[in-house]
Amino acid sequence: QVHLQESGPGLVKSSETLSLTCSVSGDSISSYYWNWIRQAPGKGLEFIGYIHYSGRTGCSPSLESRVTMSLDTSKSQFSLRLSSVTAADTAVYFCAGSNRGWCFDLWGRGTLVTVSS
Amino acid sequence: QSALTQPPSASGSPGQSVTISCTGTSSDVGGYNYVSWYQQHPGKAPKLMIYEVVKRPSGVPDRFSGSKSGNTASLTVSGLQAEDEADYYCSSYAGGNNLLFGGGTRLTVL
Numbered sequence: 720q721v722h723l724q725e726s727g728p729g730l731v732k733s734s735e736t737l738s739l740t741c742s743v744s745g746d747s748i749s750s751y752y753w754n755w756i757r758q759a760p761g762k763g764l765e766f767i768g769y770i771h772y773s774g775r776t777g778c779s780p781s782l783e784s785r786v787t788m789s790l791d792t793s794k795s796q797f798s799l800r801l802s803s804v805t806a807a808d809t810a811v812y813f814c815a816g817s818n819r820g821w822c823f824d825l826w827g828r829g830t831l832v833t834v835s836s
Numbered sequence: 837q838s839a840l841t842q843p844p845s846a847s848g849s850p851g852q853s854v855t856i857s858c859t860g861t862s863s864d865v866g867g868y869n870y871v872s873w874y875q876q877h878p879g880k881a882p883k884l885m886i887y888e889v890v891k892r893p894s895g896v897p898d899r900f901s902g903s904k905s906g907n908t909a910s911l912t913v914s915g916l917q918a919e920d921e922a923d924y925y926c927s928s929y930a931g932g933n934n935l936l937f938g939g940g941t942r943l944t945v946l
Binding site (some may be wrong): 783 | 870882893921935938939
């Protein structure tokens with residue numbers, strides 16, 4: 720059974736960079752596309768982007784200028800960096816895996832990141 | 837691009853059927869067969885219920901079904917059960933690296 724676990728600071732200052740890591744266990748990190756999705760408090764889901772072990776990445780047009788994603792096969796981890804954060808970036812950030820087209824089979828529990836001024 | 841449009845709420849009594857709609861455009865829902873539906877209970881991660889419009893992942897009860905007509909996709913839950921009470925989100929591929937979600941529908945089992 721594949722398990723995903725997000726980790727990173729729960730509090731980030733405005734204008735700084737949010738950094739999160741997702742640790743994958745139970746299967747090879749090469750088996751899936753790995754994604755980041757967020758959910759602002761009381762709001763709906765928002766797709767951030769994906770990364771594949773081949774190096775292929777893709778990002779939502781609304782966020783791509785601020786997003787960097789990376790993957791470390793040796794650690795079975797993938798990461799998200801979101802720069803120049805504002806209060807609007809306060810959300811629960813989920814990592815998710817997919818091996819079908821444009822849907823997410825596997826989910827982490829999510830981690831709340833609050834942007835403070 | 838705007839989020840997909842879902843009704844904010846839906847409800848039904850145990851045993852009844854309820855259908856939740858998800859309206860987009862010809863650039864997303866109507867243009868691709870990559871519509872998915874997720875169930876989310878409070879404080880939990882979403883769970884994939886339907887993918888590629890009509891397909892069910894292993895373990896999802898066949899009470900859940902998906903369909904699409906034009907720019908509108910639908911999720912039908914038949915034989916409503918108390919545990920079906922949750923938020924439901926649709927999503928659709930929208931070209932390039934773009935994936936849109938709906939605003940979510942809160943399903944209440946009366």
